[in-house]
Amino acid sequence: MEKEAIRFEEAMYKLEEVVQKLETGDVPLEDAILLYKKGMELSAYCHNKLQDAEKQLISIIDKEGNQTEFDPSKGGDTNA
Numbered sequence: 001m002e003k004e005a006i007r008f009e010e011a012m013y014k015l016e017e018v019v020q021k022l023e024t025g026d027v028p029l030e031d032a033i034l035l036y037k038k039g040m041e042l043s044a045y046c047h048n049k050l051q052d053a054e055k056q057l058i059s060i061i062d063k064e065g066n067q068t069e070f071d072p073s074k075g076g077d078t079n080a
Contacts, residue, residue, distance in 0.1 A: 015042040
């Protein structure tokens with residue numbers, strides 16, 4: 001994948017393009033392999049971006065302004 005950072009939305013768009021090209025079935029085998037590899041790299045990039053975003057969002061600010069980790073298994077009640 002490119003060395004320069006790309007935005008999540010751009011990576012998703014490129015991934016969709018790769019999938020569409022592969023789904024046509026008109027891609028020669030060697031090109032399909034390269035497209036598949038590029039798609040896997042884009043998929044891993046997007047997955048990592050989503051995990052980073054989830055880590056940033058899974059925290060709660062309580063009434064006193066303290067930031068605490070949010071445990072989805074305990075529901076939304078932070079006083080429990």
